[in-house]
Amino acid sequence: MATAIHIERVPPPDLHLPLSPNTVNVRIIDTTTSMLCKADYFLSPTIGNLHELYCNAFAFLVENPRTGQKLVFDLGVRKDWENLATPMVERLLAQGFRINVEKGVSEILQEEHVALEDIDAIIWSHWHFDHIGDPSTFPETTSLVVGPGTLAAKLPPWPENLASTLTASDIRGREVREISSAEFTLKIGRFRALDYFNDGSFYLLDVPGHAIGHICGLARTTENSFILMGADTCHHGGQYRPSPYVPLPESIKPHPRGDSVTAGPNETCPCSIFEELHPNPAEYRTQQFYSIRVREDGGSVAFNVQDAKDSIAGLQEFDAADNVLVVCAHDASLKGIIDVFPQYANAWKDGEWKEKGRWRFLGDWEIPDHKV
Template structure:
C-alpha cells in the first residue's frame, strides 16, 4: 500500500505568478547515461534529443524573471573548457533560437526581465545572459562566486564567461532565514509566497530549484538538474508502479493500458516503490556530491507525490507532447491533467528491457497493431 505523501508545509498565500514553460529549441544527444544514473537498463544508454527548458515567471506587479536559458545559440563562444568537453564527448547540440528572440517574437520585451536565475552553472542551462540588458541581474546559488569567478578569459579554466555577468549585478542567494518548503531550504523571492527558490545541492555547486504558486493551491517545481530522468524519482513509496498504466507509455494513443507487471524485472525493491535509478557514483559519475544529490532527489520525490504539484525537470523529453509551451501559460496544468498524463511516459525508455518473450505475452494484442507501433516494441522505441 502506498504511503500518504508528506505535507510540504508551503506557507499559505493568495499571491500567485504566471508561468510559461519555454522550449528553448535546444536539443542534446549522445551523452551517456552512465555518467548520471545507475544501474544500466537494457536499451536505455544515452540521453537522446533531450530539450532544455526555461521558465518565464511573471508577477502581478509586472516584474519578470527567467529561470534558466538553455544552451547559448552561438555555441562557438562557449568557454574553451566547455568546447573541449563537447568535442571530446562527441555530443550533438542543436539550438535554433535564443530565449530573448523567443520572448520578443511573442511581445515580451527582453528589457523587462529583472533577473535571470541560473539553476546552476552548466552550459546547457546558462544560455547567453549578455543578450539581455545590463539592468537584468544574474541570480545564482550559494558558493557560486567563490567557485566560478572570475570567468573566462580571466580564468582560462572557468566553465563560464566573464561576459555572462560583467556590467550587471551578480547576486548570490542566501538560504539563511530558516524558511522550509518540505525539506528544502527556501527563499521567498517576491516576499509574498508566490515564488520560492529552493536550495538543492548535489548535482553542482549552487544548484537551485524553483517553486511557483500558480493558483492558491497548485504549484510548479522547476527542477533544473536535480534529476536527469524521471526514473530517478519515480516510482516511490508514495506513487508505486500501478498495475495498469494509462496512458500507455509503450503504445501512445492506444486505448489499452499497459500492464505494470512488464517492469517488475527492473524494480530495485521487489514491489515497485523505489525509483528505477539512483545517482551514478564513483569514477565517471558527474555529480559534485552524489550523496547530497540523492538527498535532494528524496525531497523532489516528496513534492512529486502530490497531484497539486507539477514537477518539470530541465531535460524531460516526455513532457514535449504533454505540456503547453510559451507563449501559452502553464497555470492550468491541473485542469488539463498534465501530472497524470506525463507521470509514467518515461517508461517508454525501458521498452528494450521489457521485450523478452515473457514480457510480450503480457502485452495486449492491440499493442502490436496500434498506430505507430507496426514495427514492434523494440524497433519503435529503442533509444540507442
C-alpha cells in the same frame, strides 16, 4: 508474469507549503535545445536498450502581476554553444555530446513580443552550460541571480580563471546577485526556501548536491497549486519514480509507448512487464529505477553524491503532492503533454498534466516479447 499484488501508498510527509492568496503567471519555455549523450554519463545501471539519453531543456518565464516584475528561470544552452569557454567545448566533444539549438531564449521571447527590457532578472538554477544560455543577449538592466557559493567557485571567468566554465560575456555590465545561504530562512518540504517577491507567490529552494549553488523554483500557480522548477535535481523520470508515496500501478492507460509502432494509444500497459528491467525486482513498484552514476574513479555529474541523493528523496515528496507539478529541466517525456510558451501553465491541474505525464518515462525502454 508476476501475480498482481496490491501496494498501499505510503502517506508522504507534509510539505508545509506556505499559505498565500498571491500567485505568479508561469510560462514554460521550450528552449529548442536538443542534446544526445551517453545515458551512463548520468544514470546507473544501464536498463534495457537505453544507452543514449535525449535531453531537451525547459526554462520558465515568471511574471508577478502585482509588481509587474518579470524573471526568467534558466536559459537552456546558448545557440552558439561553440562559443562557450574553450575547455567546456572540448569536454563536451570528448564526452560525445551532440547538441543543437535552434533559438536563444531572448529570440523566443521577442518573437512573442515580450520586451527584453521588461525582464528584471535571469535566475540561473546553477552554472552548468545547459542552463546559463547567453545572458549577453539581454539588456544590461537585467540582473543575474545565482545560488550560494557560485561566485567564489566560478569567478573570475575563463580564461582568467582556467577552472571556470563561465565567460566574461556571461556577466559583463550587469548586476550579479548571489543569494546567500542565510537568506533561505523558510523551509518547504526538506528544502530551505526564500520568498523571492516577499508575497508568497514564488520561492527559491536550496537544493544541494548536483552543483555548487544549485537552486530550484517553486511557483504558486493558483492559491493551492504549484509548479516546481526542478532544474537538474534529476535527469530522468526513473531517478525519482516510482516511490513508496507514488507506487507503480498495476497497469497504465494510455500506453507509455502509445506513439510507437508496437503499442496503440488506447492499449493498456501491464506494469508487471517492468519487473524484469528493475535493478531490484522485488521493489519494482516502489523504488526508482535509476541512481546517480558514480564512476570507478569516484567521479559523477553530482558535485556531492549523497546530497544529490537526499535532494532526489525530497523531490519524491513534492512529486507525491497532488497540487505540485514537478518539471525538471531535461524531462523530455513532458513534451506533448504540457503547454509551452507563449501559452500559460497556471491551469496545469485542469489539463491533468501530472497524471498524463507521470509514467511516460517508461516508454524509453523496449522490452523483447512485450508490447512496450
